[in-house]
Amino acid sequence: MPPRRRDDDDYKYMQIIDASSSINQRVNLIGIVIETTLPKRTKGTDLCCSVRIVDETQPKTLSIMFYAETVDKIPRVASNGDIILVSQVTISTRGSEVYAMYNKKFSAFALYEGRDFGEREFAPYQSSRKFSFREQDRRLIKGMRKWSMRNKIEGLNDLMLLREIKKGERVNLLCKIMHVHKVKKDKWMLFLWDGTDAPPACIETKLEDEMENPLPLHLEPSSLSRDILCTFPTVGTVMRMIIDQSYKISIDFIHKHRWVKFVNIKCEVVAGLWQAVLMPLSALRILSDDDDRVLDCLRTYSERVQLKWACLPFTSFPWPSHITETDHPDVPFVTLMNVLTHTEVTYKFKCVVRVVAIFPWRADDFRSPCGVYRIRLTLEDPTARIHAFLYAEDGIKFFGNDFSADILARKRNMLLGIGEGDDCERSPKNVSRNPPWVECCLKSYYLDKNDAWGSRNYRIFGTTLVG
16 A cells, blocks of 8 residues: 655655555554553663554554653553554564554654544644644544544454453453552552453362461452442442552553453452453553443443342352242342441341351351350352351351251351362362352441441341251
């Protein structure tokens, strides 16, 4: 394809397919942004990031490597699908890869809104100091917008939801950043949500570890405040993502309540909880609130929360297991996030949960020497984990009147997802467990009236293990 020209004879604007064969030459490019990597420190003093673009010659794409001394000189793409114009970048190669190199001494760039432009139709929302707008740019920008609106752009539509993730897989994830939490110096945690439920993970810890090394209720070092939890949706998984020192500058690019697409991230399971991990080639795509994919996600969530069974975990359908029964069959279900963020300290709820841990774990120790049940269960659903206690008469209601250790152990194993052939009391190995979904009634209470919220606990009541 012939290069596009501006009216100036000494300036050529090249298409990607032509620029890719112009090795070691300086070129000028315009394209649609489909991917940006998170800025990172180089071994020197600069920051670097990559912006991948596409134009009419797709599926051919080209990455532009940017280097700058400060974060404000790096392109800050507001939304993938926006337009970038760069001048005097050098086409280079690394192995078989062809890319463009931005030189901070003589290159220039400008970012324009894409198809969803507002009043800033031909005014860049960010540009480098050396960039100079030419009247002929109007035609180029207008033409690129027209093309992007009429064509499906590859690389902007491949995505996965939380309900589809698998352990160890690398995925492109569409989600909303609900919160950014500083864990410690040079380490942050992002809280990601899309309105769907992440699949339940297998639990691979020893039961006896619950005394010295209990399953955590969350992956952050300390619990989030109730005020922060109250900003989270009560339906759908909020997955954690760690950003460590190597990505520290990226925090300046990340804002809560923004819809984004993370590219090439890895999903891992830590203590039975999902965690997203950034990889060396992970990238971030910032989406506008009126992006079609965002609107589809919100529409699906809106339809879900209007259903009678909106609070049931996806994987519990058509109904949780029948190994438990409650005294309140007509009470609607809520999620554990509903429980944590309820406006009253003391209240009663009904939930569908998995019992992922129990303490004490030996059936012989479920009751005190005087015969009183005192057991701590770790409950989880797609939204949260909590500790809930079985105490005294509620324990009798739950386990029944047969106090033999064999019967109690069999019921415990059924609750925790331990197979009949697994002898968890004698085997030194971890037993992989996938506890069933069960329904139970919970009531919240406080231990100190002077610190009602701070001393809030939960107990199981009105529930019977019948399996």
